Amino acid sequence: MTLNNIIITDKAPETLNDILSKENYSKIAILVDENTLANCYPLLEGNLPQHTLIEIKSGEINKNLDTCTYVWQALTDQSFDRKSLLINLGGGVIGDLGGFCAGTYKRGIDFINIPTTLLSQVDASVGGKLGIDFNGFKNHIGLFQEPKNVIIDRSFLKTLPEREIRSGFAEVIKHHLIADKTGWQGLKNHRFNELDWSTLIPHSVQIKHKIVTEDPHEGGLRKALNFGHTIGHAIESYLLNNDKGILHGEAVAAGMICEAYLSYKRKLISETELNEIIQFIQSIYEKITLSDADREEVCGYLMQDKKNRGNSVLAALLNGVGNVVWDQELNRQESLDSLVFYDK
Numbered sequence: 001m002t003l004n005n006i007i008i009t010d011k012a013p014e015t016l017n018d019i020l021s022k023e024n025y026s027k028i029a030i031l032v033d034e035n036t037l038a039n040c041y042p043l044l045e046g047n048l049p050q051h052t053l054i055e056i057k058s059g060e061i062n063k064n065l066d067t068c069t070y071v072w073q074a075l076t077d078q079s080f081d082r083k084s085l086l087i088n089l090g091g092g093v094i095g096d097l098g099g100f101c102a103g104t105y106k107r108g109i110d111f112i113n114i115p116t117t118l119l120s121q122v123d124a125s126v127g128g129k130l131g132i133d134f135n136g137f138k139n140h141i142g143l144f145q146e147p148k149n150v151i152i153d154r155s156f157l158k159t160l161p162e163r164e165i166r167s168g169f170a171e172v173i174k175h176h177l178i179a180d181k182t183g184w185q186g187l188k189n190h191r192f193n194e195l196d197w198s199t200l201i202p203h204s205v206q207i208k209h210k211i212v213t214e215d216p217h218e219g220g221l222r223k224a225l226n227f228g229h230t231i232g233h234a235i236e237s238y239l240l241n242n243d244k245g246i247l248h249g250e251a252v253a254a255g256m257i258c259e260a261y262l263s264y265k266r267k268l269i270s271e272t273e274l275n276e277i278i279q280f281i282q283s284i285y286e287k288i289t290l291s292d293a294d295r296e297e298v299c300g301y302l303m304q305d306k307k308n309r310g311n312s313v314l315a316a317l318l319n320g321v322g323n324v325v326w327d328q329e330l331n332r333q334e335s336l337d338s339l340v341f342y343d344k
């Protein structure tokens with residue numbers, strides 16, 4: 001399947017070669033981290049024209065300016081020019097950072113993203129957001145720019161730890177809940193190990209693609225993608241700042257339960273819909289344990305959210321499964337109530 005510049009295939013090496021054979025790049029570099037070097041690069045290697053490898057350290061902690069300096073320096077050392085290409089082979093960190101480096105090197109060179117995690121395939125691959133974290137602020141410096149191509153191949157997922165797959169799957173669940181009622185009816189009856197990625201990945205990409213095409217710069221509709229992320233992000237930030245490991249999708253899964261509860265409290269979804277959402281999410285994700293004190297702290301983080309408006313925070317709530325209302329104000333007490341509800 002092809003959606004503008006996004007190609008979903010089970011033949012990434014051949015697809016990449018095809019693209020490269022039609023262009024005349026002066027030089028090609030491939031950006032990897034130690035995990036994608038070991039697991040993903042070998043799947044491409046045999047087919048590639050001459051190229052330079054640039055290896056950075058994995059992890060969100062390295063999605064920073066120092067790593068960009070390293071990448072820009074490597075491109076400079078190899079005399080990369082305006083006609084050179086950067087291929088970003090990795091998860092969302094490599095895609096965001098590599099895209100940012102390419103988009104700013106010599107005022108922008110072509111880049112191709114080959115996302116290798118479920119999260120980056122169904123989410124970060126779509127919408128042209130690039131960037132890095134800065135002084136503790138996530139995605140604080142960056143730009144919107146489309147890669148020349150995105151090549152999505154689920155073969156890369158074979159080496160991805162199951163916990164990472166479950167985490168990325170939270171965004172797939174979200175896409176169904178916000179935009180595909182019929183798809184949700186089918187999805188909710190599946191066990192995790194029965195899921196068919198060959199259809200779920202393209203479907204999920206299609207949903208996000210449609211939303212960001214209608215609203216490229218987050219003026220309205222794109223905010224629907226924040227469902228589960230207002231409370232989810234507060235849980236994630238609180239736990240990470242307290243050295244408790246949590247993956248993004250695990251926090252978003254909890255956030256979706258809280259925000260579905262708030263949608264129910266506002267009579268936007270039925271009790272049956274709420275229960276189905278909770279049941280499905282709980283069949284896939286372990287419950288996150290939060291004490292009373294933790295919940296208070298999470299609310300503290302929530303009120304500092306970027307989407308904050310005075311004493312309330314803005315969230316996207318479900319308006320029936322498959323629909324969203326955004327810019328909904330949540331106050332501290334109802335947010336706390338939803339966290340208490342989550343714990344029950």
Ligand code: NAD
Pocket residue numbers: 033034035036039040058059060063090091092093094096116117118119120123124125126127128129130139156157158159160161164
């Ligand atoms: P990640 O890039 O950190 O990858 C997770 C881990 O998996 C890393 O250790 C990585 O080395 C490893 N890995 C990657 N592919 C592998 C494979 N095939 N086999 C084995 N190991 C592999 O994390 P992520 O979850 O992919 O992405 C998170 C990042 O994406 C965040 O920085 C977030 O801000 C960003 N993001 C961006 C957008 C966007 O629109 N640009 C959207 C969502 C998320």
Ligand code: MG
Pocket residue numbers: 123171229248252
């Ligand atoms: Mg997300």
